Amino acid sequence: MSNISLIVTIVRKGWGNKVLESSVKAGAHGGTIMFGRGSGIHEKQKILGIPIEPEKEIVLTVTYSDQSDHILDAIMRDTNLSKPGEGIAFVVPVEKVVGAAQLLQEIGK
Numbered sequence: 665m666s667n668i669s670l671i672v673t674i675v676r677k678g679w680g681n682k683v684l685e686s687s688v689k690a691g692a693h694g695g696t697i698m699f700g701r702g703s704g705i706h707e708k709q710k711i712l713g714i715p716i717e718p719e720k721e722i723v724l725t726v727t728y729s730d731q732s733d734h735i736l737d738a739i740m741r742d743t744n745l746s747k748p749g750e751g752i753a754f755v756v757p758v759e760k761v762v763g764a765a766q767l768l769q770e771i772g773k
Contacts (some may be wrong), residue, residue, distance in 0.1 A: 665760060666758055666759065666760065667728055667729045667730065668686055668726060668727070668728060668729060668756055668761050669724070669726075669727055669728070669729045669732040669755050669756065669760040670724060670726055670727075670755070670756045670757075670758050671678065671692075671723075671724075671725040671732055671735060671736055671739070671753060671754075671755050671759060672702070672722065672723075672754055672755075672756065673721075673722070673723040673725070673728060673743075673751065673752070673753040674702075674716060674720055674721070674722050674747075674752050674753070675720065675721055675723070675743060675749050675750070675751035676702075676718060676719070676720060676721070676723070676750075676751065677699075677716070677718070677720065677721055678719060678721040679751070680697040680721030680722075680723050681697070682742060682743055683695070683697075683721075683723040683739050683743055684697060684723055684725075685742075686735075686738045686739045686741075686742040687723070687725045687727075687735050687738065687739055688735055689738065690692075690729050690731075690735040690737075690738035690739075691727070691734060692725050692727050692731070692735050693726075693727070693737075695723050695724060695725040695726075696723070696724045697721055697722070697723050698721070698722045698723075698724070699719060699720070699721060699722070700719070700720045700722050701718060701719055701720055701760065702718045702719075704719045704741060707720075709731075711744075716726075720751075725756065725760065729757065735751055736753060736755060740753065753760045767770055
């Protein structure tokens, strides 16, 4: 098992850059923004009887496990994730990493 974690943050469209900025300020080396659509309880709105499928941004941030709490706190604070319907973030342990030269050089691999 490595000492690398993945922070996954899902927010409404337009907030991915804010998540990325917050994580970099908190010590992350960068991240990846992908697009998706939501289907949770807060996404059941309609306009003229037509259901809306809100677009989401998914931000993936690979970081050291010992920095993940600090980065997650910064993301939560800067994007109001503690409020209902604002998004979700979670941390997943990463077993192996390839292609992240800056992380692998720092841990001596």
